[in-house]
Amino acid sequence: MSFSFSSLDRRWILPIFALAAILLANLILSPGFFAVRMVDGHFYGSVIDIVHRATPLGFVALGMAVVIATGGIDLSVGAIIAICGATAAVLLRTTEMAPALILLIALGVGLLCGVWNGFLVAFLDIQPIVATLILMVAGRGIAQMITGGQIITFHSDLMSFLGSGYLLALPVRVLLMAVFALALGLILRRTALGLFLEAVGGNAAASRLAGIDARWVRLSAYALSGLCSACAGIILTADIRGADANNAGLWLELDAILAVVIGGAALKGGRFGLGLTLIGALVIQSLTTSILVSGLPPQYTLVVKALVILAVLFLQSPRLGSIRLGRG
Numbered sequence: 001m002s003f004s005f006s007s008l009d010r011r012w013i014l015p016i017f018a019l020a021a022i023l024l025a026n027l028i029l030s031p032g033f034f035a036v037r038m039v040d041g042h043f044y045g046s047v048i049d050i051v052h053r054a055t056p057l058g059f060v061a062l063g064m065a066v067v068i069a070t071g072g073i074d075l076s077v078g079a080i081i082a083i084c085g086a087t088a089a090v091l092l093r094t095t096e097m098a099p100a101l102i103l104l105i106a107l108g109v110g111l112l113c114g115v116w117n118g119f120l121v122a123f124l125d126i127q128p129i130v131a132t133l134i135l136m137v138a139g140r141g142i143a144q145m146i147t148g149g150q151i152i153t154f155h156s157d158l159m160s161f162l163g164s165g166y167l168l169a170l171p172v173r174v175l176l177m178a179v180f181a182l183a184l185g186l187i188l189r190r191t192a193l194g195l196f197l198e199a200v201g202g203n204a205a206a207s208r209l210a211g212i213d214a215r216w217v218r219l220s221a222y223a224l225s226g227l228c229s230a231c232a233g234i235i236l237t238a239d240i241r242g243a244d245a246n247n248a249g250l251w252l253e254l255d256a257i258l259a260v261v262i263g264g265a266a267l268k269g270g271r272f273g274l275g276l277t278l279i280g281a282l283v284i285q286s287l288t289t290s291i292l293v294s295g296l297p298p299q300y301t302l303v304v305k306a307l308v309i310l311a312v313l314f315l316q317s318p319r320l321g322s323i324r325l326g327r328g
Contacts, residue, residue, distance in 0.1 A: 011264035015279045018262070018312045022286040023047075029293045042166035046289065054285035055173045056081075056232040058278050060252055061259040062184060063114075063228030065277040068260050070214075070221045071201040071269025072121060072128035077229040077256060079139025080113045081249030084233035086146040089243030092154040099158040107230045113139070114226020118219035136253070143245035153242040163238025173235050180231065184224075185274050197221060201269025255284050262312055283312065 026033045026046070036045035060077050067074045088106040091097055113135060120131035165172040188194030199207040200214045207214055232252070237243050261267065262283055263276030287308055291301050 011273070011276060014312065014315050015262055015264065015276055015283060018315075019279060019283045019286060022283065022290055022308070026286070026290045026293055029290065033293070038169070042169045042171075046293075048171070050282065050285050050289050051174050052171045053289075054281050055171075055177045056235050056249075057252060057255055057259060057285060058177050058281045059180070059228045059232040059235070060249075060256040061263075061277045061281045062181060062274055063225030064253070064256040065260045065263070065265055065272045065274060066188075066197060066221045067128075067225045068257075068265055068267060069197045069201045069269060069272040070218050071204070072218065072221065073257070073267075074117060074132045074222065074225045075129065075253050076113065076117060076132040076135035076139055077225065077232075077253045078249035078251065079136050079143065080110050080226055080229035081233035081236060081252065082143035082243075082245050083113060083139050083146070084110045084230040085237035085243045085248045086143040086152070086245050088159075088234060088237055089152040089154055090146055092156050092159070093152055099156050103158075103234060106234055107227060110226045110228075110230020110233065111223055112226070113229070114223040115219065117226065118222030121222060122215040122218035140245065143243075143248070147243055147245045149245075151242055151244050155241065156238075159234075159238040159241065163235060163241070173239075176231075176235075181274060181278060188274070193217075193220070198270050198272070201266075202271075255281075258309055259284055262309065284309070 023033075030046070033046050036043050036047060038044070060081070064074055064077065084106045087109050088102055091102045091105065092099065095102075117132050117135060120126045120134070121128050124131075162172055162176070167175055188197070196207070196212050196217045199210065199212055200217045204214050207217075229249070233249065236248055259280035260272070260277050262280035263273055263278075265272040265277070284305075287305055288301075291304055296304065
């Protein structure tokens with residue numbers, strides 16, 4: 001079995017190269033960028049902060065990668081984040097329920113939102129971009145209804161621990177992200193589910209002839225995306241000790257899609273990689289940090305971000321790879 005640079009190695013090399021280049025630019029802008037020191041029993045530094053801040057995007061991007069593998073898209077992840085965050089905050093503020101139970105309820109709400117999207121896509125055959133756009137629009141309103149249009153604050157030791165706590169000198173949220181990604185990777189690569197996802201996304205007709213029920217595979221993918229968004233919503237809510245239905249997860253779906261694409265996944269479905277998706281999330285967060293470090297005016301932030309990401313995607317273009325191979 002032979003492997004070509006254009007089909008396999010380049011999928012890893014280019015995202016890693018992009019991440020390294022952005023981190024190097026940060027080092028030039030701030031000589032102490034890679035300095036990591038111990039403060040109050042935990043590691044502190046810009047690199048740690050990048051990984052820390054990339055955690056919510058990492059959760060959402062993992063779910064988005066699974067959905068895109070089926071040939072779909074999920075535009076509702078930001079709204080699901082707002083709904084789950086609002087649910088957790090209101091229950092923590094107004095009830096005496098155990099915080100652990102409230103977290104399970106919030107995760108269940110996210111899972112139900114994903115099941116709703118999956119039902120529309122898989123069983124009613126609605127186009128994914130339209131089906132998830134419904135919840136993207138309505139979800140913000142639902143979150144605002146839950147919070148009464150107010151920013152709900154709360155106090156919870158468990159949420160504080162999840163949002164800004166440390167374990168083994170590392171941020172708890174980062175450790176949770178690592179455990180979740182590892183578990184998801186094992187499930188998708190050690191069971192038939194991962195193969196089913198790629199089969200449905202790569203060729204739905206052929207997978208149906210092979211006896212795979214594409215409807216339940218797609219439903220599972222959207223349910224997982226909803227669960228991942230719920231995890232991100234809990235982390236973001238825990239981080240600020242409150243729920244802001246208007247701004248929680250706003251436009252995070254776009255960064256998640258970019259992270260998946262930077263990771264080399266095909267938007268038409270089939271191919272995907274969880275590790276590469278997480279690297280894509282780090283690329284986006286590192287880019288955001290570098291823009292802040294550079295001191296650029298806020299109005300240039302999105303433009304610079306778009307240009308750099310466009311350059312990464314251009315280097316990943318299959319057409320560019322075929323030109324290089326043709327010249328070789």
